[in-house]
Every structure is written in structure tokens, then in C-alpha cells.
Amino acid sequence: MDQNSLPPIQTTARDDAVLKALVGFVRAEALQPGERLPTERILAERLKVSRNTVREALTRWEGLGLVERRQGSGTYLKAAVSPDMLHMPLTFAGGNDFTSLMQTLEIRRALEAEAAALCAERASPADVAEIERKLDIMEQAFRTRDGMSSEEDWEFHQAIYRVSGNPLFEQIIAAMHELFHRFWEHPLGVRDFGHASFPYHRTIYECIAARDPQGARAEALKLIATVEDDLKRGAAKLKLSSQT
Amino acid sequence: MDQNSLPPIQTTARDDAVLKALVGFVRAEALQPGERLPTERILAERLKVSRNTVREALTRWEGLGLVERRQGSGTYLKAAVSPDMLHMPLTFAGGNDFTSLMQTLEIRRALEAEAAALCAERASPADVAEIERKLDIMEQAFRTRDGMSSEEDWEFHQAIYRVSGNPLFEQIIAAMHELFHRFWEHPLGVRDFGHASFPYHRTIYECIAARDPQGARAEALKLIATVEDDLKRGAAKLKLSSQT
DNA sequence: TGCAGAAATTGGTTGGACCATTGGACCACT
DNA sequence: AGTGGTCCAATGGTCCAACCAATTTCTGCA
Numbered sequence: 433m434d435q436n437s438l439p440p441i442q443t444t445a446r447d448d449a450v451l452k453a454l455v456g457f458v459r460a461e462a463l464q465p466g467e468r469l470p471t472e473r474i475l476a477e478r479l480k481v482s483r484n485t486v487r488e489a490l491t492r493w494e495g496l497g498l499v500e501r502r503q504g505s506g507t508y509l510k511a512a513v514s515p516d517m518l519h520m521p522l523t524f525a526g527g528n529d530f531t532s533l534m535q536t537l538e539i540r541r542a543l544e545a546e547a548a549a550l551c552a553e554r555a556s557p558a559d560v561a562e563i564e565r566k567l568d569i570m571e572q573a574f575r576t577r578d579g580m581s582s583e584e585d586w587e588f589h590q591a592i593y594r595v596s597g598n599p600l601f602e603q604i605i606a607a608m609h610e611l612f613h614r615f616w617e618h619p620l621g622v623r624d625f626g627h628a629s630f631p632y633h634r635t636i637y638e639c640i641a642a643r644d645p646q647g648a649r650a651e652a653l654k655l656i657a658t659v660e661d662d663l664k665r666g667a668a669k670l671k672l673s674s675q676t
Numbered sequence: 677m678d679q680n681s682l683p684p685i686q687t688t689a690r691d692d693a694v695l696k697a698l699v700g701f702v703r704a705e706a707l708q709p710g711e712r713l714p715t716e717r718i719l720a721e722r723l724k725v726s727r728n729t730v731r732e733a734l735t736r737w738e739g740l741g742l743v744e745r746r747q748g749s750g751t752y753l754k755a756a757v758s759p760d761m762l763h764m765p766l767t768f769a770g771g772n773d774f775t776s777l778m779q780t781l782e783i784r785r786a787l788e789a790e791a792a793a794l795c796a797e798r799a800s801p802a803d804v805a806e807i808e809r810k811l812d813i814m815e816q817a818f819r820t821r822d823g824m825s826s827e828e829d830w831e832f833h834q835a836i837y838r839v840s841g842n843p844l845f846e847q848i849i850a851a852m853h854e855l856f857h858r859f860w861e862h863p864l865g866v867r868d869f870g871h872a873s874f875p876y877h878r879t880i881y882e883c884i885a886a887r888d889p890q891g892a893r894a895e896a897l898k899l900i901a902t903v904e905d906d907l908k909r910g911a912a913k914l915k916l917s918s919q920t
Numbered sequence: 921t922g923c924a925g926a927a928a929t930t931g932g933t934t935g936g937a938c939c940a941t942t943g944g945a946c947c948a949c950t
Numbered sequence: 951a952g953t954g955g956t957c958c959a960a961t962g963g964t965c966c967a968a969c970c971a972a973t974t975t976c977t978g979c980a
Contacts, residue, residue, distance in 0.1 A: 446933070471961060482934045484728060487962085491732050495739040496765045503962040504942030514769040520851035521740040522844065523755065524762040535842045538790065546786035598779045599768060604848060607764045614762075690964070715930060726965040731931085747931040748973030 446481055450489035453479055458513050468506045469499070496521070522607060530667040533615060536608040537663065541656040543605050544589075548636055548652040549645040550596040559595040560641050566591045567637050574630060582626065588633060592640070625666070628658035690725060694733035697723055702757050712750040713743075740765070766851075774911045780852040781907065785900040787849050788833075792880055792896040793889035794840040803839040804885050810835045811881050818874060826857075826870065832877060836884070869910070872902035 454469070463469070472490065476483040490507060493499040496519055501507045524532065555563070570584035586609065593602035632655035639647035698713070707713060716734065720727040734751060737743040740763050745751045799807070814828035830853065837846035876899035883891035 473961080484935090485933060488731065488735050488932090490962095491735045492739045495736045495763075496767055498767065501962060502942080503940070504960075506942095506961065511767065512769075517767050517769050518851065518855045519739075520766040520768075520848070522764040522766060522847050523740055523742065524764065524844070525756060525758045525760075535844055538794065538842050539787070539844050539848065542786040542790035543783070546782065550782065598782050600779050600783050600852075603766055603768055604783065607766055608844075611762060611764065717930080728966085729964060732963090734931095745931060746973080747971065748929075750930065750973095 446485050447489040447492065450475070450479055450481060450486055451492065452515075454489065454493075455513050455515055458509065459515075463509050465509050465511055468508050471506060524611060530663070533612060533663055534660070536612045537656060537660050540605055540608050540612075541653065541660075543601055543608075544656055545649045545652045547593050547596045547598075547601040547605070548640070548648040550598065550601075551592045552640045552643055552645040552648040554597050555595050555640055555643075563588070563591045563595065563637055563640060567633060570633065571630075585626070585633070592636070595640075625662050626659070628662060629655045632658065690729050691733040691736070694719075694723055694725060694730055695736065696759075698733065698737075699757050699759055699761075702753065703759075707753050709753050709755055712752050715750060774907070777856060777907055778904070780856045781900060781904050784849055784852050784856075785897060785904075787845055787852075788900055789893045789896045791837050791840045791842075791845040791849070792884070792892035794842065794845075795836045796884045796887055796889040796892040798841050799839050799884055799887075807832070807835045807839065807881055807884060811877060814877065829870070829877070836880070839884075869906050870903070872906065873899045876902065 454475075457463075457470075469475075470478070472483050472486050475486045479486070490499060490501065494501055498509070498511050498513060499507055500510050551559075551563075566584070566588040570581050570588045573581040573584040589605070590602060593605060632651050635651040636648055636655065639645075639651055698719075701707075702713070713719075714722070716727050716730050719730045723730070734743060734745065738745055742753070742755050742757060743751055744754050795803075795807075810828070810832040814825050814832045817825040817828040833849075834846060837849060876895050879895040880892055880899065883889075883895055
């Protein structure tokens with residue numbers, strides 16, 4: 433007998449059921465991020481569950497960043513939801529130290545190289561043009577603002593992730609990116625942080641335009657290597673200054 | 677005026693305070709993953725808050741995978757906690773279609789290769805012995821159960837991620853693994869799914885034991901390639917059968 | 921000694937109450 | 951018209967007391 437023909441019945445799954453119903457509601461009403469959800473009391477009444485149960489469900493969503501609750505105002509959608517969502521809570525033990533920063537870079541090194549290679553394989557002429565546009569904007573900003581181009585830099589990279597055709601790249605790398613910069617608003621006192629990576633943006637682009645996956649991968653690795661070097665230099669500097 | 681000079685004040689944060697107290701408790705008692713923490717009722721009494729508030733806090737932790745609640749039994753720690761923990765919940769919409777499955781493999785290809793390389797760089801003799809032990813168990817299971825060794829297979833890989841020294845590898849790949857297997861309990865009717873990947877487990881191990889990062893990377897890529905082949909074969913088969 | 925059933929324990933749910941914050945309506949004064 | 955003040959209803963946050971459901975532990979009989 434097929435074991436799947438008798439799935440275990442769900443006697444308890446109240447809050448999960450609430451979330452499922454909520455997903456249905458959001459889709460039915462075509463709610464966009466920023467819009468307000470029904471109040472907890474209304475949800476409890478409509479779904480025939482206790483308000484506490486509704487709250488537990490919403491607490492879950494709040495923890496996942498899907499929803500924001502404002503006392504006295506309401507509960508607001510923060511991101512798009514869909515029935516088959518995968519939640520991947522990354523918990524990152526570790527603080528501000530060199531090791532943690534380096535770990536985010538190890539992940540980025542792996543994903544950045546793969547994304548660049550896939551991008552080089554799959555980019556359409558329109559995609560290549562879009563990436564070149566971002567590159568131009570970034571190089572322009574870099575020159576006029578003397579190296580302060582992190583925003584445009586990031587957009588260039590995001591364009592590559594998008595063209596790779598796999599949205600997972602953008603989301604995971606974005607998480608690493610945020611993690612990295614949360615600690616490093618002022619990168620350990622390295623004034624010219626990121627300068628060394630500048631030329632590789634163009635070389636990556638050229639490999640993509642030339643449909644050269646292996647080249648793109650290699651250039652992406654070089655780019656991350658320069659960031660790792662900057663990080664090591666900053667750490668060494670910090671170590672030195674703390675010894676005084 | 678500096679917009680940052682007037683940050684929003686923080687008046688209430690009951691459940692956050694509960695979590696902070698809980699972090700302190702876990703550290704004070706040196707609780708290890710798997711151990712049970714106090715019951716909700718006791719926590720409520722000790723912290724002088726309502727049980728509902730305790731539950732909201734625990735619901736948060738459960739959503740982050742830090743804790744597991746078993747009705748009638750208790751609440752158990754699932755991962756180490758530390759005061760300066762960063763939570764980064766990723767949510768993405770993934771379908772059960774061929775494309776989504778393939779996308780998880782693209783991420784795994786990148787990370788698996790990097791993790792294997794780092795593992796080969798950093799493994800201590802004890803680490804190598806541990807990995808070999810997992811490999812033996814897996815090969816044994818593979819032979820006695822005729823290829824059904826996915827559990828032991830996964831433990832072998834996890835050992836590699838751990839030795840890589842970067843916990844992010846295990847967390848991200850675990851998410852990909854779960855996404856992949858959620859839809860693929862019975863892999864599209866490919867009976868010998870995973871058989872082709874079998875020999876590469878030992879070749880990866882040999883590269884790690886030989887401290888050969890490039891070799892480990894290459895073998896890991898070959899392993900993922902076999903899984904991708906299996907997936908493509910399964911998809912082709914499915915397409916064929918749906919045309920009848 | 922072994923084991924079935926009772927009892928205690930523990931998380932899950934309910935309903936109801938009150939508090940704190942929010943945002944809009946309304947008003948008085950300038 | 952605009953400014954500030956007051957009030958009030960709506961909404962999320964917290965609390966309480968009880969009961970339900972799953973699990974574990976204990977107990978007493980065979």
C-alpha cells in the first residue's frame with residue numbers, strides 16, 4: 433500500500449491554517465506590500481479562531497519580515513506572499529569581528545562567481561545592454577565622487593544576478609551584502625575601501641558581453657579577492673591600533 | 677539638521693525583553709542544543725510576565741529555528757544562541773516545477789564546491805577521520821539497502837560543511853536541500869536516483885584527506901552534475917508520460 | 921516483573937478583559 | 951487659514967483563568 437494514500441490527519445495546526453487562509457486572502461484581494469491587513473479581531477472572528485491564535489500566526493509572519501505591526505494603527509504587508517514559499521531563517525552568530533565578515537565573503541565568492549558565469553551564458557543582447565548601462569552609471573559615479581559609488585556598484589551586481597535567471601542568487605547575496613555592511617558602515621578605517629575592485633567590474637562585463645562564462649567566473653573571483661584583501665588590511669590596521 | 681539626531685524612542689518591548697532574558701538564561705545554564713528549557717508557565721512566573729507574552733517570544737524563536745516545541749513534552753533548544761545574533765529570514769517563492777528544482781541545484785553547485793575546497797584547506801586530522809567515518813556509514817548503508825542512503829548521504833555532506841568552518845554553508849545548503857526534497861520525495865519516478873553520485877563521495881573525501889582544494893572542488897562539481905542529470909532525466913520522463 | 925491505565929506535566933487554544941498607542945474629528949484661539 | 955488642545959474610537963500589546971491535546975511519569979494489578 434502506498435504510504436501516501438493515508439496522510440496523517442492534521443488535528444492541530446491552527447496557526448498554520450490561519451497563515452494559509454491569510455495567504456489565500458492576500459491573493460484574493462491582490463494586496464500589495466504596504467497595504468493593511470484586516471484587524472486581528474476581524475480575522476479571529478472570520479476564521480473562527482481565538483485572537484491569540486491569530487496573533488501567534490502573525491507573530492510568525494512578523495518574524496519572517498512578511499508583515500509589520502503598528503500598535504494603534506494596524507498590520508501591514510511588507511512583502512509579497514505566495515502559497516509555496518520557502519522560509520530560510522539564517523541565524524548568524526558572531527558579531528562585528530573579522531571572522532564573521534570573512535564568512536559572508538566566502539559565501540559571496542562562491543555565489544558571485546557562479547552568477548557571473550550563468551549570466552555570461554544566458555544574457556540576451558538586451559541584458560548585456562542593461563548591464564553596460566549600470567556599469568557606465570557606476571563608473572561615472574566612481575569618478576565624480578572619488579570612489580564613493582557603493583550604491584551604483586551594488587546595482588551593477590544586482591543586474592548580473594537578475595540576468596543569471598535564478599532569483600535565489602540575488603536574495604542570498606543581498607542577505608550577505610546587508611550583513612556585511614551592517615557591521616561595516618565605516619570599513620575599519622580603510623579610506624580607499626573598494627577602490628581595488630573597481631577595474632574588475634568592467635572586465636566582468638566584458639566577459640559577459642563576450643559570452644565567456646569561465647572568464648566571467650575568474651574575474652568575479654578576482655573582484656571578491658580584492659575585497660578580502662581590503663578586509664584583511666583593515667583588520668591588520670585595527671589590530672595595530674588597538675595595541676597602542 | 678541631522679535626521680539621525682532624533683531617533684524614535686523605544687517605549688515597550690516586552691517580548692524582546694523576554695528573549696533577551698532567555699539568552700541570558702541559556703548562557704548562564706550553558707544549555708546545549710537538544711536540552712530542554714523551562715516550561716512556559718515557569719518562565720512566565722519567573723519573568724513576571726504573562727504566559728502569552730512568553731509564548732509570543734518563543735514563537736519568534738521557533739520561527740527562526742532556534743527552538744522546537746513539543747506538546748506535552750517541552751521546549752527544546754535547537755541551536756546555539758548568543759547575545760549578538762543576527763537573524764536574516766529569507767523568503768522566496770519556489771514552485772515544485774523543474775525550473776525551481778534546477779535553481780536550488782545551481783546554488784548548491786556553487787556552495788558545495790566552495791565548501792569542499794575550504795574543507796580540504798582547513799580539515800584537521802580529526803576532521804578527516806570524522807568525515808571518513810560518515811563516508812563509511814554511508815557506503816555501508818548504500819550497499820545493504822541498495823542505494824537508499826539519503827539520510828547517511830546528507831550527514832556526510834553536513835560533516836564537510838561543518839569542517840569548512842563557515843556555518844553559513846550548512847544553513848544555506850540545508851535550505852536548498854529541504855526545498856529540493858520537499859517536492860521530490862519520490863524523485864519523478866527515477867528509481868535509481870542518486871546512484872550516479874555515489875562514487876564521487878569517496879573521491880571528494882580523498883581530495884580532502886590529501887589536502888587538495890582544487891580537486892575537492894572539481895569532484896564536488898561532478899557530483900552535483902550527476903544530480904542535475906538525474907533531474908533532467910526525470911523531467912524528460914515526466915514530460916513523455918504526460919503526453920500519453 | 922511487565923504492562924495497561926490513571927495521573928501529572930506541558931504546549932495549544934479559547935474567550936474575555938484591560939492597557940497603550942495611534943489617528944482622526946472636533947473645537948477654541950490666534 | 952492655521953495652530954494647538956482635547957476627546958474618542960480603533961488597533962495592537964498584555965494579562966488572566968480556564969480547558970484541550972499530546973506526552974511523560976507513576977501506579978497498581980496480573
